[in-house]
Amino acid sequence: MWDKDTLLGDILADSPDMSEVLLGLGMHCTSCSVSRMETLEEACKVHNLPVDPVVNFLNEEAEKLGI
Template sequence: MQKVSKDMKIGELLRIDGGFAPILLEIGMHCLGCPSSQMETIEEACQVHSTSADALVDKLNAHLAALNA
């Protein structure tokens, strides 16, 4: 099973599973379709949105685990 990490780009993450979008929107990342956001890492996006990259990665990996259960 693939795991999400802080150095993954937002575009890569959304290509893995579109179900990640609501999780990102929930924390204020409303620019998911913007070309520049596609090239940001999760860690960079979290810095911009003043949120914990570690907490977000945990939540994203929990989503992946639920899909693969």
């Protein structure tokens, strides 16, 4: 569904519920307008998170939520 080049804004537009999942990963700036233009890869770098496991986790959580 999503990959490292997906914009945070697109994820949140697809499913506002993913905001809680991103917050749980320590991405606390999901409401910031600038962060919505970041890719998952850029956001992971800023938050010192490994991109591939995060992408996999987000896709798994989206599936659980029926997204």
